[in-house]
Amino acid sequence: MKKYWLCLFALVLLGCEVKKPEIPLFIYDMQDAYMFDFEARIQNQTNEAILLTTIDGQNSQIIQNEDIDRWINKKVPLLIINPVDRLSVYSIIEKAKKNGTKIIFFNREPLAQDMALYDSVFYVGADAAESARLQAQIIMDLFGNDTKLNAADKNGDGIIQAVILKGEQGHQDAEARTKVVVETLIESGYAIEVLDISIANFDRATAKAAMDNLVALHGQKIEVVISNNDAMALGAIESLIEKGFFIDSDNNGEIDRLTETWIPVIGIDGLDIAMEKIESGFLYGTVFNDSQNMAEAIVELAQLLIRGEDISGLSFSISDGKYIWINYKKITNQ
Numbered sequence: 479m480k481k482y483w484l485c486l487f488a489l490v491l492l493g494c495e496v497k498k499p500e501i502p503l504f505i506y507d508m509q510d511a512y513m514f515d516f517e518a519r520i521q522n523q524t525n526e527a528i529l530l531t532t533i534d535g536q537n538s539q540i541i542q543n544e545d546i547d548r549w550i551n552k553k554v555p556l557l558i559i560n561p562v563d564r565l566s567v568y569s570i571i572e573k574a575k576k577n578g579t580k581i582i583f584f585n586r587e588p589l590a591q592d593m594a595l596y597d598s599v600f601y602v603g604a605d606a607a608e609s610a611r612l613q614a615q616i617i618m619d620l621f622g623n624d625t626k627l628n629a630a631d632k633n634g635d636g637i638i639q640a641v642i643l644k645g646e647q648g649h650q651d652a653e654a655r656t657k658v659v660v661e662t663l664i665e666s667g668y669a670i671e672v673l674d675i676s677i678a679n680f681d682r683a684t685a686k687a688a689m690d691n692l693v694a695l696h697g698q699k700i701e702v703v704i705s706n707n708d709a710m711a712l713g714a715i716e717s718l719i720e721k722g723f724f725i726d727s728d729n730n731g732e733i734d735r736l737t738e739t740w741i742p743v744i745g746i747d748g749l750d751i752a753m754e755k756i757e758s759g760f761l762y763g764t765v766f767n768d769s770q771n772m773a774e775a776i777v778e779l780a781q782l783l784i785r786g787e788d789i790s791g792l793s794f795s796i797s798d799g800k801y802i803w804i805n806y807k808k809i810t811n812q
């Protein structure tokens with residue numbers, strides 16, 4: 479008799495066990511250094527409540543669309559999407575709407591008119607213009623916070639000669655960062671001459687090759703390298719080391735800015751490896767693109783959406799009923 483009750487109890491337990499909902503997490507390209515790290519943070523955030531399956535879009539919207547279709551057909555309640563092409567999510571939103579599938583987009587912001595197509599679509603990201611304003615502040619610090627400029631103005635002409643490494647064309651971060659960093663300096667009374675803007679798709683190896691080219695074209699005229707992200711800044715540093723713009727004379731793996739040759743390179747993202755390069759003096763500064771906080775916001779929002787609960791209970795503030803904005807932070811070792 480005792481055995482019977484035990485079995486019944488076990489059965490009830492098994493029967494009542496709530497299966498974790500399996501939710502797809504689409505990443506535009508796992509080769510992207512920042513997104514690789516971001517994906518891990520999202521996965522680390524998902525306690526017992528959800529099972530996230532990561533799907534790599536391999537930088538192809540065609541591949542990502544096919545995967546999204548498959549998951550919509552599986553009738554999952556929610557899609558978490560870092561789109562390959564933020565400008566072509568219209569059809570994804572329409573399809574999800576038809577099937578009642580909710581969406582959280584992140585990192586690559588859809589157009590406002592597409593976001594407006596459906597009530598159950600959200601965006602978690604950071605305001606790219608803010609990262610550019612913080613990057614401009616780092617540049618002002620570098621030039622002594624004085625519009626007359628300090629010794630970082632190598633040729634002493636009172637003008638900042640800069641080259642810019644730009645991320646992917648059309649990406650909201652690449653466009654806004656490139657434009658706003660220059661605008662902020664000008665509005666703050668600084669004279670800046672942009673010697674060149676090279677598109678290097680947020681990618682380290684592409685940026686290394688681009689920097690080789692920029693050095694060949696502008697050489698010692700370059701006073702600062704402004705990069706839309708850390709991966710490209712690191713690629714630029716590789717090139718600049720090869721070309722003798724950094725000389726670690728005592729070979730200790732670090733650049734002593736008082737005694738050794740260096741050139742300021744400034745990134746955005748705050749990758750671990752970039753932080754190491756700041757410590758060792760190769761990277762002048764970066765702006766932290768807070769993927770940890772974004773990951774927390776995504777997972778918390780996902781849980782509420784899956785359970786169909788009111789999102790006003792979220793611990794992050796929501797603007798216009800759809801957007802969660804996470805702040806950037808300025809980082810240097812000055």
Ligand code: GAL
Nearest residue numbers: 510512513585651680707747
């Ligand atoms: C940006 C980030 C870049 C790149 C891009 C991908 O926010 O700064 O490094 O990862 O997202 O969409």
